[in-house]
Amino acid sequence: GENVEQHPSTLSVQEGDSAVIKCTYSDSASNYFPWYKQELGKRPQLIIDIRSNVGEKKDQRIAVTLNKTAKHFSLHITETQPEDSAVYFCAATISRTNAGGTSYGKLTFGQGTILTVHP
């Protein structure tokens, strides 16, 4: 099955700096790569995702890049703010759609990165 490795396990930055979290996956058939953010004591929430037909996707201060050849993808946060402090999880899956339009696929998550942004 799919295996996802995430690094670093902890990351500490100063407010305004950039933060980068990297993940590698094992199954070359994986085609969907989401990132979830979990603030302290709260539920994980999807913040950005990318599919294998694109190499980069941006949403304001966050971006995700994908290198299919090397089987790795990364989360980039620019101009970090204290409210970015959280645990970030990457994930990968093989997303398939059948003839009826039903999409299915189960996510395999990385180990998580604790990001701390110091004011």
Place this chain on the structure above:
Amino acid sequence: DVKVTQSSRYLVKRTGEKVFLECVQDMDHENMFWYRQDPGLGLRLIYFSYDVKMKEKGDIPEGYSVSREKKERFSLILESASTNQTSMYLCASSTRVANEKLFFGSGTQLSVL
């Protein structure tokens, strides 16, 4: 707004007890999932269900079972709780059309003594 509700936020049980963790979603989602979250190990899939009365094993099903008698409810069962099942348990749901986006519950922190 999607709401995924887990019945207990904190639970303390004794070794050998049968434990039920309940999850209810109110958005008519077809897919439901149970994950456990442990520091340094991320989120690991225990069981999932794509339809009523349907279940499939995830990556770590040993020691667990599930029940899905109604579309909105997905229960995780620990047949005989053990100390190594002390963990945070997260339920999630998603639609069949865009199933990859998971909506999580708040989690149940289970301690087995």
